[in-house]
Amino acid sequence: MRRLRAWGLRLGASFARTLHERDMAAELESHLQLHVDDNIRAGMSPAEARRQALLALGGIEATKERYRDRRGLPFVDSLRQDVAYALRALRKNPSFSAVAVVTLALGIGANTAIFSVVNAVLLRPLPFADPSRLVMVFATEPSRNNQYDVTSYPTFLDWQAQNRSFESIAAFTNRTLIVGVGSEFVYTRGKAVSPNVFDVVGVAPALGRTFRDFQPGGPDVVVLSDGFWRRAFGARPDVVGQTVRVDDRPHTIVGVMPPQFHLEGDYEQFYEPLAVETSRGHGYLRVAARLRPGVTIQQAYADMSAIADRLARTYPRQLAGAGVNLVPLSAALAKDVRFGLLTMLGVVALVLLIACANVAGLMLARGAARQRELAVRAALGAGRARIVRQLLTESAVLALVGGALGLVTAAWCARALTATVSEQFIVPRLADTRTDFAVLTFTLLISLATGAVFGAAPAVAASSPDLIDALRDGAHGASGVRAPRLRRGLVVLETALALVLLAGAGTLLKTLLALRATHPGFETANVIKADVLLPLPKYAAFTDRVRFYDTAQQRVRALPGVRSAAFVSDLPLSGGVDTLGFHIVGKPDPAPGKFFSSGFNMASAGYFATLGIPVMAGRELDENDRPGTPPVIVINETAARTYWPGESPLGHQITMPGPNNTSTTLTVVGVTGDVHHVGLGVPPRSEMYLSNLQAPLLWPWSSVVVKTHGDPAALADTLKAALRGVDPTVAVQRINTLADVVSLSIVEPRVYTLLLGTFAALAVLLAAIGLYGLVAYGVSQRTHELGVRMALGATRLEIVRLVLREGLWLVMGGAVLGLAGAFATTRVLVGLVKGSRANDPLTFAAVTAVLLVAGLVASYLPARRAARVDPITALRVE
């Protein structure tokens, strides 16, 4: 206790020095006075009295020093001195400090930014009770190699009833519905959940209750998210018991969840109880469960596998080969982005390594210039360890300043990054990214580690100077031999690392450019689209839907500036993909009891004309395809090739199963061009289009596409008003030009390419700065030699060539090393963007050329300066 108290006081004293310093001086002065008085009284002369008193005290400065050592903590004192000294040294050399700090800020900032995202998405514990016991139970589909499949309601009930591993198990699915918010009806992301889901994750509502005592078939109830409650109800506390219109039916609000609560990190706005569904073939549920205490995930897997096997044997038609896959909830949420994030973390680590090498190079150069200063210190008795400690303190101070600046940069970058990633690229929990304690700790540690890495070599190199040489010869320090070799090595390393990143970025860029150059199969010019969602209960009857689409299409076509307008159920490249089974009249099924399958869309008259999709044979859907006229279908070329190879499909018929064991027979009337429906990087698949006025399916959502004479974006408000004029309870959302739709469809490759490209550019810039610094340093050291050469008749061109050669040798060395590294690593980096090919020779050649040009520029600047050296001045330098 006493010792601790003393330590605290000493630490405090180390930081309140002036106060204690004054007190100590006064006390010692008073001591001397008292002693002098005594001595005089004993008969000494005043001078002798003072001399004797000083002798007895053992020298006033030495006493003060011992006093200080005890008063404060010598270690902290010397650290303070070193820090103060380091700050002074950094201030004295502002250009060096600025370059070093900015370099470090970029390197540390990039790491902090990516880490703060990793922290939010991968590391931070889920906002649930005891999240380590939560698992996702996926179905597996070996035939499609799907390890993360959804399951059906009856299968979920069997899992729930038969398992012995879970304390509780719940299912949920996405339900995007129209919710009345004020006077507007908004298409809102929600989830239908089994009533116990909140108990499984162990989170109580902030207001009201959940669905615990909900009975199937009971009244319509809904639980709101915190965000929705704030937005739609202004956080009113009396919201429980009120009603909200969901799909145009009043639902009673029973509870509000706490802030930050979300099941899967995709920020759903409301929860409704899951409806009972009897079809075992209809998979749409995701399942989460809480392991019983003491049960491992492996034991649970064994238990669930046995159940899955039993079910597969009982229902071979729907479940043949189906198994289960158990994944910890936290890992399941991040499974799609884990690879990308960790790869990016590796990439920024490389950038930081380059930054370290760069700053180490700068420090070495400065160390050479400071040789004399350090030699003087050593000569005055500073031990080698003391000098190393002082230099490392300088590095740490530099790194911490860089880190602080990096933290600011990172907060800004992380915000920009999360904003870039749009709705189309949903990353669970991404919006939770913030600078929290973990991020601060990470930045602090990485800054200190950085300081140690870039400070180590220069500190060791500078701490053992040849004293005599350094003192005798000052500016031309003999260390010139050792440090530049180390610096050359660092520059080669930087260049190599930069090339590795550049090769990765080049590879992704090539893929991205190829994607962008891909013609989607439709024309995007002057087309705008809006998603239109009908509230289902109101539009349950087919005739009501027909009336809406008819009226809406007429009204939109009549708007000024509109050339044509049409409806389609799933706009290409928008994420919606529907596959249905069908029989071909007059052809055997692929297997008994099985269907052919194809992408299906419901489109209105004029759809193909509006999107500029060419009609290859027959006709497109038109005004005469209505309820009551013979049902028709238009197919794309791939479908024609696949199902009617070598013949015209026109006039052939297919039958499609409808609700309640009915079926519809449709006649092929047209063949249209292929469209990239799923993605620009995915080959067009077989697509079939039936008239939205003839489709017997319950299809509440669609998009309206409008071709305009002028700027399509200008039509947005008029379009929305026109559609809501038909029925104000219809949700009209996500209004976008078709060009934006196409570019949003490649947001993920674009984000990764942008990120990697930015980091690669940063790496090249840093490496170039490093090279420039080294070559410029060489030129300044060789001014005399260059002067001699010029005096002896060397031309400017020869001097430039001499300097350039030195720089280019280093770049080439780095390039060779970097290419070897690139061969090893692009294999990993191509995983970021589907369809990328590793080790493309053309890409590698291009990025090497970029690197060489950067190296050339970096060496040319000092070379030009070298050529301008006036031989007379140069010779006088001695």
Add this chain to the structure above:
Amino acid sequence: MRPHMSEKADVWQGTLALMVLKTLETLGPLHGYGIARRIEQTSANHLAVNYGTLYPALVKLEQEGYIDSEWGVSDNNRKAKFYRLTRAGRKQLQKEARDWERTTEILARFLAPKERTS
């Protein structure tokens, strides 16, 4: 412990603290110079307190809470910093005095037979 007259023994670490505490107990509040002189006088000038070592010892005792300090005025009207024993210091003094007595006793017993044989 038989110092040559011209070459006084230095006070060794540990005992100085004990002497300081004892001095303050006996004389009450006292400044650093006074403490040093008192120690020298008590030892009949056998001990030379290196005044320089006294101050770090005082700081240590103060940091440990055994003594307090306060600026005041000396007998001959000089400003001086006065040290005063705290309650914890009094307790510490008793404990250290006991320890010291036991140590010297053991040492005395240890050294006694040697004298007889010589």
